[in-house]
Amino acid sequence: MDPPAIREDPAAAPPAQGPAAAALPSFPMLNSPQRLGAPVGGAPRRRKVNLKPGHSQMDWMRLASSGEDLRGVSTLRPLTMDEVARHNKRTDCWIVIRDKVYNVTRYLDFHPGGRGELMRAAGKDGTKLFYDTHGWVNFETMLAKCLVGFVAR
Numbered sequence: 171m172d173p174p175a176i177r178e179d180p181a182a183a184p185p186a187q188g189p190a191a192a193a194l195p196s197f198p199m200l201n202s203p204q205r206l207g208a209p210v211g212g213a214p215r216r217r218k219v220n221l222k223p224g225h226s227q228m229d230w231m232r233l234a235s236s237g238e239d240l241r242g243v244s245t246l247r248p249l250t251m252d253e254v255a256r257h258n259k260r261t262d263c264w265i266v267i268r269d270k271v272y273n274v275t276r277y278l279d280f281h282p283g284g285r286g287e288l289m290r291a292a293g294k295d296g297t298k299l300f301y302d303t304h305g306w307v308n309f310e311t312m313l314a315k316c317l318v319g320f321v322a323r
């Protein structure tokens with residue numbers, strides 16, 4: 171008696187080859203804003219920069235939980251905007267978001283939008299800039315160890 175014929179599973183998808191492969195979805199989608207420089211029709215173009223090795227957001231969270239002093243002040247206290255304004259340099263950069271004052275000097279090299287973008291808020295209230303750009307970013311968690319005080323109104 172002949173052995174039973176081996177039949178391919180009709181439900182199994184054929185391997186993606188030829189023109190059909192191009193029709194398959196890819197992840198992230200080719201026009202996804204998750205792709206750097208993606209040719210996006212209609213959606214805003216991403217402006218993320220290439221960060222130095224060892225400067226991913228995971229690396230930042232690791233540094234933030236390392237116990238290293240990122241604030242540069244010994245106590246949290248009320249601060250005037252005049253005092254905040256004095257910290258407007260790359261080597262000494264404070265910004266205000268929702269009345270909280272953060273020392274972002276160490277975060278500058280980790281900012282996915284680049285140092286220059288973050289420096290736009292150096293020594294200033296960056297609340298509007300921040301929310302206009304990325305209201306979904308959880309700054310309070312990310313910068314918790316950089317808090318230096320609160321704006322005195």
Ligand code: HEM
Pocket residue numbers: 215216217218227265274281282283284287288290291296297299300303304307308309310312313
């Ligand atoms: C206030 C001044 C700031 C400006 C002008 C600014 C600007 C930008 C820009 C232009 C991008 C790229 C957006 C894109 O490609 O779609 C970006 C990304 C990002 N920024 Fe900022 N930023 C600011 C403050 C901050 C702060 C304080 C934090 C952290 C707590 C932060 C965290 C991030 C993160 C996590 C991303 C990546 C967002 C994503 O992948 O969706 N930024 N920023």
